[in-house]
Amino acid sequence: MGEPYYKYHVFFCTNERDDGSACCANHDARVVRDYAKAKIKELAISGKGSVRINLAGCLDRCDEGPVLVIYPEGTWYTYVDQEDIDEIIESHIKKGIKVERLLI
Amino acid sequence: MGEPYYKYHVFFCTNERDDGSACCANHDARVVRDYAKAKIKELAISGKGSVRINLAGCLDRCDEGPVLVIYPEGTWYTYVDQEDIDEIIESHIKKGIKVERLLI
Secondary structure (H helix, E strand, O other), rough: OOOOOOOOOEEEEEOOOOOEEOOOOOOOHHHHHHHHHHHHHHOOOEOOOEEEEEOOOOOOOHOOOOEEEEEEEOOEEEEHHHHHHHHHHHHHHHHHOHHHHEOO | OOOOOOHHHHEEEOOEOOOOHHHHHOOOOOHHHHHHHHHHHHHHOOOOEEEEEEEOOOOOOOHHHHEEEEOOOOOEEEEEOHHHHHHHHHHHHHHOOOHHHHHH
């Protein structure tokens, strides 16, 4: 398959079950995701061969949430606020260094 | 990180841009995804260590759509109907054999 289509394909759990009910506390996943997406765009590292930020449905790890997963490597993070997202982008995505304290 | 949380984490592109507009023809991604999800449940291969089916936003490969991606391996497929989904489940997910004709 060669190089992955996206080097970092990030999926934010929206914390919503199929029936629309919350599967854990509402953590404003959409707001944080929009923030991440804007930042990646600002850094000009979005698109093929680079970074893609997506919202997914419920990733079913609610008890550890809010969560996001970075594929293809399969790294799972939790986060509290935008500062955590900043750290994931600055360390993991820009330098390839995992943010240990946020790993789940 | 050890074994991936999900052996096969499948994301269906919903073919919707952030503003809600269609980014390609409406391919009933939700219907097909619901079908896949029900089938995985019926086969009792859903959950941790096994298979998870999610809907994502636009995966931004619309010109090749409708598409789905299977992580962590990063295999991208297009599909036309439920028969294609059956083949992906039977071959790729159950036997680990890629469906060459549907690869993108």
